[in-house]
Amino acid sequence: MRILVVLEHDERGLRLASRCALTLAREAAACSDGELELLVMGYEIGFVAQEAAAYAPVYCADLPGLQHCTADRAAKVIADAARDCGAGLVMGASTSWGKDCVGRAGGLLGGAMATDVTACAMRDGILAWRRAMFAGGVGAWIALEGDPLIVTALPSAFDPAEPGGEAGEVTQMEVEEATLPNQIRFESAGTKSGGRPDVTEAAIVVSGGRAIRNSDDYERLIGGLADQMGAGTGSSRALVDAGITPNELQVGQTGKIVAPDLYLAIGISGAVQHLAGMKNSKVVAAINSDPEAPIFEFADYGLVGDAYEIIPELIATLSDDG
Amino acid sequence: MKILVPSKRVPDPDQRIRIAASGHAIEKDDLPFVLNPFDAISIEEALRIRDENRAGEDEGEVVVVGIGGAAYEKELRTAMAMGADRALLVECETAPDPWNVARILQAVVEREQPALILMGKQAVDDDSNQVGQFLAALLDWPQATFASKIEFDAGRVRVTRETDMGIETVSMELPAVITADLRLNEPRYASLPAIMKAKRKPVDRIDCADLGIAIEPRVRILEMEPLVSKRTCVQVSSGTELLARLRDEVGVL
Numbered sequence: 001m002r003i004l005v006v007l008e009h010d011e012r013g014l015r016l017a018s019r020c021a022l023t024l025a026r027e028a029a030a031c032s033d034g035e036l037e038l039l040v041m042g043y044e045i046g047f048v049a050q051e052a053a054a055y056a057p058v059y060c061a062d063l064p065g066l067q068h069c070t071a072d073r074a075a076k077v078i079a080d081a082a083r084d085c086g087a088g089l090v091m092g093a094s095t096s097w098g099k100d101c102v103g104r105a106g107g108l109l110g111g112a113m114a115t116d117v118t119a120c121a122m123r124d125g126i127l128a129w130r131r132a133m134f135a136g137g138v139g140a141w142i143a144l145e146g147d148p149l150i151v152t153a154l155p156s157a158f159d160p161a162e163p164g165g166e167a168g169e170v171t172q173m174e175v176e177e178a179t180l181p182n183q184i185r186f187e188s189a190g191t192k193s194g195g196r197p198d199v200t201e202a203a204i205v206v207s208g209g210r211a212i213r214n215s216d217d218y219e220r221l222i223g224g225l226a227d228q229m230g231a232g233t234g235s236s237r238a239l240v241d242a243g244i245t246p247n248e249l250q251v252g253q254t255g256k257i258v259a260p261d262l263y264l265a266i267g268i269s270g271a272v273q274h275l276a277g278m279k280n281s282k283v284v285a286a287i288n289s290d291p292e293a294p295i296f297e298f299a300d301y302g303l304v305g306d307a308y309e310i311i312p313e314l315i316a317t318l319s320d321d322g
Numbered sequence: 323m324k325i326l327v328p329s330k331r332v333p334d335p336d337q338r339i340r341i342a343a344s345g346h347a348i349e350k351d352d353l354p355f356v357l358n359p360f361d362a363i364s365i366e367e368a369l370r371i372r373d374e375n376r377a378g379e380d381e382g383e384v385v386v387v388g389i390g391g392a393a394y395e396k397e398l399r400t401a402m403a404m405g406a407d408r409a410l411l412v413e414c415e416t417a418p419d420p421w422n423v424a425r426i427l428q429a430v431v432e433r434e435q436p437a438l439i440l441m442g443k444q445a446v447d448d449d450s451n452q453v454g455q456f457l458a459a460l461l462d463w464p465q466a467t468f469a470s471k472i473e474f475d476a477g478r479v480r481v482t483r484e485t486d487m488g489i490e491t492v493s494m495e496l497p498a499v500i501t502a503d504l505r506l507n508e509p510r511y512a513s514l515p516a517i518m519k520a521k522r523k524p525v526d527r528i529d530c531a532d533l534g535i536a537i538e539p540r541v542r543i544l545e546m547e548p549l550v551s552k553r554t555c556v557q558v559s560s561g562t563e564l565l566a567r568l569r570d571e572v573g574v575l
Contacts, residue, residue, distance in 0.1 A: 010487075017486075070492060071455070071465055096485040099451050100467045106452060107459025111421025112540045115451050128544055133448050137339040138348065141544040146421075183464035183494055187480065190489035200486065204574065229575065240504060247470065247484045247505050253446060254360070254504060256486075262574040273335060273446075275549075283572045284553065285564060300572070302555045303564050313561040 001034040004087035004148075005056075006078055006105075008097055009040060009048040016201050019160035021093040022055055024117060024153035026161060028089060031122045038168075039081050041074065043067035049170045055161060057168025059085070065177045068186035075104035076181055081173060082109060087148050094152040094257075095200075102152055112146025116257070118157035135253040136276030155200060156259035156280060196223075199249055202232030204262045207251055207278070209236035211267020211289065211307045215244045221311040222266065228318035234258065234278075236268045252277035267307045270295025287311075323375050323496075325368040326436035327406065328387045328427050328457075329361040331397045332447040341546045348546070357397045360442025362404075363502045366509040367472060368440045369405040375474065383407045387430055389414050389423060395525055403512030403520035410434075414530040419541040424456035429533040431461060436497065438479070443468050443501040454501035464494035468503040 005025045007018040022036075029036055036056035040048050049060040061077050069077075078101065082090045090109065092102035094116045106113040119130040121141075128141045129151060144151075199205055206229065208222040218239065226233045235245035237252055251258055253276040263281035268274060270286070270293055278284065279298050286299040289306050296302040303310065333339060333348070334356050340349040357365075365386060372382035386401040388394040389412045398409035412426055431439065444451040458465035466481035470489070473480045480493040484503045512520070530537070558564045569575045 071458075071467070075455075075459060096468060096483075096487075100455065100465075103452050103455030103467075104459045104465060107424065107456035110540075111424065111452075111456055113420070113450075113452055114541070116449065123544060126544075133546075134333070134339040134348070135335065135446065135449075137549050138341060139547045139549065141546075143542045143544055144540060145542060146540050184466070185493045187491040187493055189485075189487060189491075198486070237504070246488075247503065248486065248488055250504070253449060254444065262568065262572075272549075279549075279551075283568070283574050285568060286555075287561075287564075296555045298551050298553060299555045300553050301564055301567060302557050303559075303561065304557070310561045314565060317562055317565055 001032050001088035002037060002086055003029055003034045003089045003091060004037050004039055004082050004085055006039045006090065006092040006098070006102055007052055008093065008095060009042065009045060013048055013051050015093070015095070016160050017093040017095045017155035020155035020158040021091060021153040022161035023158040024120060024151075025091050026165070028091070028120050028127065028151070031120060032089075032127050034089065037085050037087070039078065041066050041069055041077050053168050053170050054163035055167070056165065058170045059173045060170050061173040061175050063175055063177055065180045066175075068189070069101070070184035070186055071100045071104045072181035072183045074101035075108055077173070077175060078102060078105035079108040080175075082148055090148050090150045092152045094154050098152050102150065106150040109148055109150060110146045112144040112148070113150040114142060114144055115152045116154040117151050118154050132276060135273045136279060137272055154257055156257050196226055197230070197232040199232045199234045199251065200256050200258055203260055204229050204231035204264070205234045205251070205258055205260045205281075206231045206264045206266065207234030207236065207268060208239060208245070208266050209268030209274075210238045212239060212244065218244055221307065224315050225311055228315055236274050265295050265299070266311065268295055269293045270298060323372065323380070323438060324383045324385065324434070324436045325372060325438045325440055326385050326387060326431065326434055327361065327364050327368050327401070328439065328441045328453070329365070329397065329401060330358045330442075330445040330447070331355045331388065331390060331394055332358045332445055335359070335446050341548055345545055346543050355393070355397065357400055358442050358445045360444060360446070360502050362509040363504070363506050364440040364442055365401050365404050365406055366507045367502060370507070371438070371472065371474075385410060385434060385436070387412065387427065389426055390417060391415070398525055399520050400512065402523045403517040404510055405516070408523055409525045411525055411527045412530055412533065413527055418537055419539060420450045420452035420456060421540040422535070422537050423453050424460055426530060426533060426535050427453070427457050428460045429535055438496055439499045441499070441501055443503055454499050458499040461499070463497050463499050465499045465501075466492050466494065467501045469500050470503050470505040472500060472506070
């Protein structure tokens with residue numbers, strides 16, 4: 001089976017999330033006797049195609065019309081590439097771009113799709129996919145019926161792939177600018193708040209919940225502690241709802257799903273919707289004033305106390321050490 | 323402007339989910355259901371757009387769609403109590419997967435001819451996050467997923483989207499599909515008079531087969547397992563002790 005993996009990039013090169021998706025793609029290839037082909041798209045992305053070629057053969061769609069690649073165009077390029085190479089499986093990462101664009105491509109390709117996949121295996125001769133449902137309250141093994149299958153990998157469930165295996169050549173995909181859809185106009189992209197590591201990519205995430213009373217306190221306490229640790233910052237939904245933190249920091253079922261080396265949950269009670277976003281972190285430490293908070297059941301280390309007293313102590317200790 | 327709001331009823335997110343003895347489904351007996359929270363946000367936004375864009379004879383209309391059994395009427399009445407004008411229940415024996423939901427909605431769109439489809443970015447039961455994108459692809463309409471702001475300007479709709487990279491803005495002509503993210507609005511609660519009035523609003527019923535749709539299953543559940551914590555929590559007594567243990571015992575600092 002041919003497996004087409006759609007890769008994302010930024011100005012530095014391949015996104016970490018896409019290298020994590022490649023890990024799932026290699027596992028799928030190993031259990032289905034599959035061969036990987038990669039797809040990169042954008043404008044002036046020769047360096048991305050070269051980087052990707054260290055993993056497998058690459059299709060490269062490189063033209064001005066794909067610079068800010070909207071979902072209508074991306075989905076067409078993905079679906080065309082999938083048909084051209086006869087892919088039986090199309091894969092991507094469950095990022096916001098992947099959900100938007102690979103999702104739409106899934107609609108063009110017959111809808112046999114699984115999102116946020118965390119593992120694959122052969123079960124009774126069927127390629128099966130594992131994913132969470134009901135805010136992570138249920139882990140399900142599912143089978144997809146259709147051709148091609150479309151799967152997005154939950155990046156935090158996988159280590160990023162390293163180059164190797166069958167390195168490949170770069171083939172330029174012939175895409176006529178004039179045949180690209182023109183339904184969605186890209187207008188502008190803002191920049192992310194703050195210069196901290198992305199919550200989905202940081203090795204350490206310091207995350208704040210309801211105990212944090214306003215955005216100044218969030219920045220001073222959660223942000224201040226994160227900076228001492230070189231960490232990214234996260235937030236429970238309660239703080240997003242209260243307007244204290246921006247949505248891109250939300251960890252949980254309907255926000256980001258993360259699995260850093262250390263997740264430090266401060267003043268977060270541990271609703272199942274939040275646990276869905278962080279329970280696979282390697283080490284979880286929780287600070288909460290309520291000794292009965294459910295977060296402690298999902299933590300390796302627990303400290304009962306007031307965030308407003310404990311965080312300044314942590315910041316002071318770390319800055320003395322540093 | 324006619325706005326179609328597809329919806330889903332989901333188990334109340336505050337309830338504990340139990341897996342049925344078969345291992346292929348959840349235990350649904352006695353489980354309270356609610357309107358998917360992202361769909362409530364979509365209904366709220368549709369009501370605001372309808373009310374702000376009334377022009378002359380065009381009163382605008384918000385039509386809520388549900389796919390499921392007779393029990394769905396309760397959630398559709400909730401949507402109408404919020405202010406939706408009418409509801410459409412596509413009767414289906416089993417809950418279809420995202421592909422089949424999108425196909426059913428495509429058939430509904432062909433009958434209703436809305437200018438805008440507003441729906442939740444995902445349903446909080448299976449968390450697939452697929453139907454809006456599938457539907458836009460099937461209709462060959464533009465899409466804007468994960469919307470946190472929607473504005474109309476000179477015949478175009480401009481949508482602010484929540485992405486991993488921060489905020490992005492796209493614009494498109496109608497008809498279009500927009501999926502709602504968390505910060506789009508805060509849905510209203512229905513007042514008691516509105517709840518009474520909603521009892522008299524129409525719920526049209528259509529059999530799935532009458533839409534010309536034969537379900538083509540795409541997803542089969544092989545096995546379900548409950549979430550269990552594999553961690554044991556070590557209680558520490560101070561911030562200093564916490565840092566020391568994280569450094570010495572797990573080496574993560």
